[in-house]
Amino acid sequence: MTKSVSQKVRKGATSYDVARQAGVSQSAVSRCFKKGASVAPRTREKILAAARELNYYPNAIAQGLITRRSNLVAIIISNLTNLYYPEVLAELTQRLSAQGIRVLLFSLAAESDVDEVLDQVWRYRVDGAIVAARLHPEQLAAFADRGVPVVLYNRIGEGVPVASVCCDSISGEHALVEGLVEGEHQVFGIVAGPADSYVGEERVDAARRKLQELGRSCAVVRGNFDYASGDAALKELMRITDRKLDALICANDLMAIGAIDSARINFGLEVPQDLSVVGFDGVGPATWLAYQVTTIRQPVRRMTEAAVAMLVERIEKPELSPEQRLFAGELLPGSSARLA
Amino acid sequence: MTKSVSQKVRKGATSYDVARQAGVSQSAVSRCFKKGASVAPRTREKILAAARELNYYPNAIAQGLITRRSNLVAIIISNLTNLYYPEVLAELTQRLSAQGIRVLLFSLAAESDVDEVLDQVWRYRVDGAIVAARLHPEQLAAFADRGVPVVLYNRIGEGVPVASVCCDSISGEHALVEGLVEGEHQVFGIVAGPADSYVGEERVDAARRKLQELGRSCAVVRGNFDYASGDAALKELMRITDRKLDALICANDLMAIGAIDSARINFGLEVPQDLSVVGFDGVGPATWLAYQVTTIRQPVRRMTEAAVAMLVERIEKPELSPEQRLFAGELLPGSSARLA
DNA sequence: CTGTTAGCGCGTTCAA
């Protein structure tokens, strides 16, 4: 059957092998695996039969080399452990898959690793990138220089115009703050995210401004988006406010949950009777019976859909302008806060 | 400066461009970017200078074509939303990165998508794969046929010998069950995972056998590993046992958490006074103040480390035998169960 | 140490 191969170990049949087996030329095989091909039905069948017999799959690497399209997209995410990103990642890969695009995943241990990651991104000649990590203007510029389209996820190009999809922090926080203020709360506290988080800062700024606009002051404590920091932040705020705190605005759900647990267990408070807590994101645990966090749910489906669509568009037409798409979040009333 | 390029749009400089710029041959450039190269210091500098000026990065695609090493590894995960896998994925990509290997991520929406995924895996000529999804014997055989090493994560090759890393379900469940039995519980219930989960079935079997061995009977209800199914399962078991249930063994932490919330909120029970609940995995939320689930923590760090090591080893030496590595989990006492 | 040469597997002209 199979001719003995003089080469060393072959990892897979090539289009030449298939061509020989089917008694046609290599280019016939190539055409056979391309969509708008012009191949005689009989020839096509012979080729496909041979291909099946030899277990032939076109080498995407070689294809990429010649077509200058790797069909690879880089997804760069800083902290996969964020509880919010796994859902995003799953959605993105599945949507990209549906478009015939493969995902090269880069997950950063530290923000400082970005440059090493980009190095690899260039080497693999990805067709585009979706980035949920902080990029300097120079790093963003590098994408432009190389003609690699980027779509930023939940952040915008700082100083550089870049395509992006975001969830509207401002209107979201405004809704939460207005609800809390109308709910007759007196002493407000905010738990910010880490300083290097774009959305974190945006959310806190929005909340603080709105509070100020409504004539309320507030204390701000920094957390780092995880459960433990919600607990720690609550303790700190209780100390600062001499236990008078009765409304807590957290930059994400996970810290809100940490704060709720801490309020109940460490301070014996009732939520929301004694303390109202609101979050942001709408992650799974936010809807758990024990929490039912009042929060803003990001429309992840629509956002990922938009991100993929924008990227694919820009891969086709690199000259497209850097549109920003902003999606409104949905207020989940929950039961962790007394809103008016 | 840069010579005008007659070609259409170039996506990046090639080694020829660099060679011309530096006044050397193309192969000199190639060597310059390889580790054990023999290049004169002066030449090397000239080349690196030219490369920097032209923003040259070796084309990994072309390299892969010729070296037959793509430096790509496929990671195939069925449900990224599992809350346990994001951590695993982050660990794996970072460890692979450290080895100079890039990750091609495949996330399955449905188990039936495996074949399409494998199709792409073959096309990209990955050097290996780490799989946390159910594979048929034929699918596993396909890897062997193509000489693509695989390491299974938390499952073993069913019918086919394959390298794998697992957390020991059996000893873990035994420890939990023994503790519960010695804790004087009377009516046992088990919440299983979905039928197509390897670890799910293994854990339930282990727990059931141990209970039987100790002369206890139990009722089993199936869940699907998520929070809501923990709640649903508890309701069902309370019905079945006429509310006599006082020890609940869940196939994972998320269902345990769902059950705990349900017990407290829907049934007004105290955990663990009225009902003991144990889980498996040791995911983040299991340690939250509100839950403190008594569970078995998987040694994710050691497991991912082993998985990557085994895979890399097998990429180097494909003839290596299909070792199975089993890691013991750590019993986290928690406070959701009265263990002896 | 360096340059020359020959492919890696495939898509893509261009004639036939």
Next chain:
DNA sequence: TTGAACGCGCTAACAG
């Protein structure tokens, strides 16, 4: 509709 020839960007002998 088909096949011959070329080249994508690079590595790996081999000769100098």
